[in-house]
Amino acid sequence: MKENVNNQARRKVAAKEGKITYRGYMCSSCGGLDRYVSNNNCVCCAKKHAKAYDKRQRELVKELRERIAPKNKKAS
Numbered sequence: 001m002k003e004n005v006n007n008q009a010r011r012k013v014a015a016k017e018g019k020i021t022y023r024g025y026m027c028s029s030c031g032g033l034d035r036y037v038s039n040n041n042c043v044c045c046a047k048k049h050a051k052a053y054d055k056r057q058r059e060l061v062k063e064l065r066e067r068i069a070p071k072n073k074k075a076s
C-alpha cells in the first residue's frame with residue numbers, strides 16, 4: 001500500500017531527527033494522526049489507555065489499603 005510506504009518513510013525521517021512522535025496514518029479508533037516512532041502506537045489512544053490504567057491502579061491501591069488497614073474508629 002502506498003499510504004503505508006509513505007507512513008514508514010515519515011517514521012524513518014522522524015527517527016533520524018530524533019523525534020519521539022511523527023505524523024502517521026489515521027488512527028482507526030480516534031482519528032488522530034500523531035504516532036510514536038518507537039512502537040507506532042497512536043499518541044492520543046496511548047494517553048487514554050495510560051489514564052485508564054492509572055485510574056485502575058489508583059482504585060486498586062485504595063482498595064488494598066482499606067483491606068489492610070481499615071479505617072477504624074479509634075477506641076477512646
Ligand SMILES: [Zn+2]
Nearest residue numbers: 027030042045
Ligand atoms: Zn487513536
